[in-house]
Amino acid sequence: MFDLGGKNALVTGATGGLGGAIARKLHARGARVALSGTRAEKLERLAAELGEHCTVTPCNLSDSDAVDSLVKRVSESLGGDIDILVSNAGLTRDRLLMRMRDDDWHMVQKVNLEAYFRLARACLRGMMKSRRGRIVGVTSVVGVTGNPGQANYAASKAGMIGFSKSLAQEVASRGVTVNCVAPGFIASPITDVLNDVQKKTILNKIPAGYLGTGDDVANAVLYLVSDEASYVTGQTLHVNGGMAMI
């Protein structure tokens, strides 16, 4: 089950906790993995940890030209077309809408949503040719529920879902699936520093009673990119301990 031997995968945002967990998981299942992110040093450390069948392709996702050329660079570094795209990179610029600056809006759309569009478009050529491909966008529960202070972020994440559903319909007949994974609250350096009251408030919203881990999210991604999920497309898989059932 879930064997990715011989497949080429690109994971963006691999410097983050989630991206790192996803990259490790796909690699452990036999995929050749290209790690992308902004911090080359951190990517190199992860690559050193993973060892063989892993390359580092840093990219600033707010730079359109760099994004457009990333897929080509990755294909060259992995020695073949990309079979699996995991668009995981994302950033937040949280602010109440009345205080939100244009740049807070544009930057979030550019990195979270537009980069996903550019990468998916560039990967499709190879996927259509080989009549198989897996595209997964890592979105967020707030893309479906909304969240005060995150209008820009929630819009970008909801956009990823709508984008994925449309693309899924375009390419389903060619063996390419497009899905999203929507994490809820995941333990991270950001949640580590919350105080007890803040933690309790969050946990009260989660029926499971604890924060998820990067591994929980990576397992969902692994399923969607596997051969076993070939009949699953246009879906959003929520990984949130029950905090939103949608």
Place this chain on the structure above:
Amino acid sequence: MSDISERVKKMVVEHLGANEDEVTEKAHLIDDLGADSLDTVELVMKIEEEFDMEIPEDAAEQIRTVGDAINYIKEKS
């Protein structure tokens, strides 16, 4: 030059599983040969590779018949 025509027709036959007799220069890819819009995108991709050329989106959208494709390649090569 007829070589281009033969190569394009062969690609269309192979990609769409169309009958050779039906693949004439006048044949409309979608209306006559049953291509869907994604097929036309794929055919353009295949032409780009076969003839080692890049076809911009605007030009690709104008390729509606087998003859359109052949003429475009002839003009550019």
